Amino acid sequence: MRLGRLAVIGVGLIGGSLARALRAAGAVEHVVGCGRGRANLEKALNLGVIDSYTHDVGEAVSGADLVFLAVPLGAMASTFAAMRGHLKEDAVITDGGSVKASVIEDCRAAFGELPSGFVPGHPIAGTENSGVEASFAELYHNRRIILTPTAATSDQALRRVEAMWGLCGAEVTRMEIGHHDEVLAATSHLPHMLAFGLVDTLARMKENDEIFRYAAGGFRDFTRIASSNPVMWRDICVANREALGAVMGLYLNEMSELAETIRRGDGERLLEIFSRAKGARDRYVDGLEDCSGASAPQSRQE
């Protein structure tokens, strides 16, 4: 499979790892990187992740057969707008944004109508680290990639993007746009809100120094995602506010009921809730290890 010339807009962990994987597969003939920071692009060049770079999106996509957008959600609109008039007619465009409806809306707004070559996508992959120096060719190995084709997406473009992710060793599935945003709101965006909310609640308590001092191993693991990039999460929340707002409503109802059950000391009901949760967690979540190949690290609990 030859994918031709690749333009990566945003050469960080996500964009850099795609470029590395496709180079390792021998599937691309030239990779042009695009971004605002010169130092990062120089690093990408020195690391052999890209062959050339530019700060100009229009220049980057000129002559590209495949364009990958790995910019923050808040930068999608201006990036699409900067592409307009510079794309090859048969260029295939895909992205790595973690909310799909908003990216599609940004694309439509920039182009007037959705290009047939645009295949919205979301690789369910990442690490705690960021920047091109954190990128590696195996990031997408055995990871799920969700593609959410639009009504305008051509079969040819869709197949090409599926093949691209296949070359990275990923497992590709298709999903309806709104459904993707709902599923991710529940499984990724909501947990991040919980962690941010928990840490912020404790930070706002009196004597929070002491409270954090007695927070031990389990707490550290549990709140790790509260160390995530605040700008990225602001963008995700704003972009997916409808689906996330809905699932947060469900969660708040659950937690209000749980708080009330605790206050009245209803042990029988608590046991029922905890047993159901444990059952679901053990049943579904441990099943995931079969797919990702990763085994859960041992963590201490109190």
Next chain:
Amino acid sequence: MRLGRLAVIGVGLIGGSLARALRAAGAVEHVVGCGRGRANLEKALNLGVIDSYTHDVGEAVSGADLVFLAVPLGAMASTFAAMRGHLKEDAVITDGGSVKASVIEDCRAAFGELPSGFVPGHPIAGTENSGVEASFAELYHNRRIILTPTAATSDQALRRVEAMWGLCGAEVTRMEIGHHDEVLAATSHLPHMLAFGLVDTLARMKENDEIFRYAAGGFRDFTRIASSNPVMWRDICVANREALGAVMGLYLNEMSELAETIRRGDGERLLEIFSRAKGARDRYVDGLEDCSGASAPQSRQE
């Protein structure tokens, strides 16, 4: 330091690890184990964790210089009651319960008044595993132990329990009873409620099979504590319902405000909340690594 004859009531991870550590330190002359399950006690005997065992609490504590209660919170009351009339006059009693006011109340109820030899304690340590086969002598190494002496606790008993934990390589601190229960409600009990509540919310959604299928690495780490023992957590919630109910109220206010901020798409306010949480997490929680000596496992996030 010689501690004499040790009785461990409840020979699992917590009780077994204490016995192993004190044996390794050469500080005990005989360890008697007590519990309901014969198979577990036989295993403890074969593993060399205990020297003898009995199913009778009164028999176990007869002649013991030091008694360690590592039974579930729900079994504390009956265990104290079974000790009555069998303790040596100068016996020192301590426990590993994760809520302190309720254990102290159970002790008072059993003995009529609090014994001067009773030193309530809480080792902030554990692993995901349970049972004596999971116990190891280093469990308490560099871990925090909180002691919450009562008004009746004698200095001699307190010093003896501090010495006992010191022999295990632990860091001992003293705390006021109610304050312990508030701090643990915030740093341990509340996070468990969040995890149980999150998993249960998702389990109750339509198409929850699919939702869990797309939950990836970060979710698995985040919800690991929802796999904890439901009976143990029911006991903790009931025992600490006042402090936990209060901190859950604070958390619910925070999350309601966050949900509202998301629904109205107020990016500026979101950035403020997320930045404050990230700041607190990075500042306080990473500082903990200095104490525990454990480094955080790398985990994938989406």
